[in-house]
Amino acid sequence: xxxxxxxxxxxxxxxxxxxxxxxxxxxxxxxxxxxxxxxxxxxxxxxxxxxxxxxxxxxxxxxxxxxxxxxxxxxxxxxxxxxxxxxxxxxxxxxxxxxxxxxxxxxxxxxxxxxxxxxxxxxxxxxxxxxxxxxxxxxxxxxxxxxxxxxxxxxxxxxxxxxxxxxxxxxxxxxxxxxxxxxxxxxxxxxxxxxxxxxxxxxxxxxxxx
Amino acid sequence: xxxxxxxxxxxxxxxxxxxxxxxxxxxxxxxxxxxxxxxxxxxxxxxxxxxxxxxxxxxxxxxxxxxxxxxxxxxxxxxxxxxxxxxxxxxxxxxxxxxxxxxxxxxxxxxxxxxxxxxxxxxxxxxxxxxxxxxxxxxxxxxxxxxxxxxxxxxxxxxxxxxxxxxxxxxxxxxxxxxxxxxxxxxxxxxxxxxxxxxxxxxxxxxxxx
Numbered sequence: 001x002x003x004x005x006x007x008x009x010x011x012x013x014x015x016x017x018x019x020x021x022x023x024x025x026x027x028x029x030x031x032x033x034x035x036x037x038x039x040x041x042x043x044x045x046x047x048x049x050x051x052x053x054x055x056x057x058x059x060x061x062x063x064x065x066x067x068x069x070x071x072x073x074x075x076x077x078x079x080x081x082x083x084x085x086x087x088x089x090x091x092x093x094x095x096x097x098x099x100x101x102x103x104x105x106x107x108x109x110x111x112x113x114x115x116x117x118x119x120x121x122x123x124x125x126x127x128x129x130x131x132x133x134x135x136x137x138x139x140x141x142x143x144x145x146x147x148x149x150x151x152x153x154x155x156x157x158x159x160x161x162x163x164x165x166x167x168x169x170x171x172x173x174x175x176x177x178x179x180x181x182x183x184x185x186x187x188x189x190x191x192x193x194x195x196x197x198x199x200x201x202x203x204x205x206x207x208x209x210x
Numbered sequence: 211x212x213x214x215x216x217x218x219x220x221x222x223x224x225x226x227x228x229x230x231x232x233x234x235x236x237x238x239x240x241x242x243x244x245x246x247x248x249x250x251x252x253x254x255x256x257x258x259x260x261x262x263x264x265x266x267x268x269x270x271x272x273x274x275x276x277x278x279x280x281x282x283x284x285x286x287x288x289x290x291x292x293x294x295x296x297x298x299x300x301x302x303x304x305x306x307x308x309x310x311x312x313x314x315x316x317x318x319x320x321x322x323x324x325x326x327x328x329x330x331x332x333x334x335x336x337x338x339x340x341x342x343x344x345x346x347x348x349x350x351x352x353x354x355x356x357x358x359x360x361x362x363x364x365x366x367x368x369x370x371x372x373x374x375x376x377x378x379x380x381x382x383x384x385x386x387x388x389x390x391x392x393x394x395x396x397x398x399x400x401x402x403x404x405x406x407x408x409x410x411x412x413x414x415x416x417x418x419x420x
Binding site for chain 2: 002045
C-alpha cells in the first residue's frame, strides 16, 4: 500500500469523493446527504447511512437556528473541542458544556442522577432555546424528553447520538417520539465525535459570513 | 424497548459485562483485553477485535512508561479533551497537543505540510521520549516513521489510530513496520475518541496512586 501524494488542503475533498464513490447506488436524501457523509468521514463507518434518522425538515430548521445565533449545548468536553467554534462565532453563537460546572456536579449528587441530566436542567434555564448535541449520555436524552413533554423547553434541534450499551437505544427512541427537530443515530453507535461532526456539517452548509 | 433502572455509577460496569458477553467465543489476549474492550465501549464497534494490533509487550511497556510520568502527545484537541488528565497528573505526567501553536502553524505553512506533521517535529524537541496518541492525522504517523528511522526519537508507545480514507491505511502500515511499541487500529477506522480511549484504558490499569 503506497502513500498518495496529495496536498493537505485537498485531503478532505478527496475523502468525500471516495465516500461518494463507495456509497455507489445507495441514494441519500439530498437535504441530509452532507450530514451523513461527514459522519462517515469522521467514523469511516457506512452503517450511518442506515442509522441516521432525520425528522422532517430537520436540516433546514437547524440551519435557520444556526443563522439566528442559537447556542449549542453539548454533553462532553470532547464534543465541545470538536465543534468548529470559529464558524459558530461568525454567527454570533457559541457552544456550552456544563459537565464540569460545580453547580451541575452538586445538583447531580443531591438528586442521585448524572451530571449530564443536571446539565440539561441548567441549559433549560438559558434565556434562549438551544440546539442540543448529545454524544455521550443517554440520561441527557431522557431529561430532554421529560422537559419537552412538560412544555418547559423547545429545542431548536436535538442531535441524539450517544454511543453505548446501557439505555442508549431506548433513550434515542424517546427522542424519535418527540415533535421537535431531531437527528438521531439509531442503535448503539455514535459518540462525541459524531455529535461534533453533525454540528460542523450543518455549519459548513452556511455561507461563511464576512 | 424499556429504560433499565440503573445507578450512574453502575453503567460502565454493566456496559463491560455486555461487551464481554457479546464477545462470546472470541478470545482476547488477556494482556490487551482491557484496551480492546474500552475501545469497543467507546465506539460500540466490535470490528476493533480484529483491527487492533499490538506490538509484543506494548501494554506492559506502555504501563511502565506511564508510571514513569512519560508525557502523551496527541494530534487533536478532541483527543486531549478525552484523556483523563486527573489520572495522568497523579503520575506526574501531562498531555500536549501542539496543533493550535503558532510556531507549529508557521512551520507547517513554510514547509507546505500539515500542522500535525510540524507538531510531531515540535514533540521531537521535548527533553523526554513521549507516548504519541495519533487519532486523526496520517501525516503525523509519516513524520513519526521518518524520525524513528533517522534515530531522532524513541517513542515509548505509538498509538496509531487515525480515521479516514486518504493515506490512513498506508500510514498505519508504516508504523507496523517499526521496532517500537505500538497499538495500531489497522484499516480505515479509528479517531480521536479511540486514541483517548486507549490512553484511558492504559491509565485505568495502574493503581490510582494516593
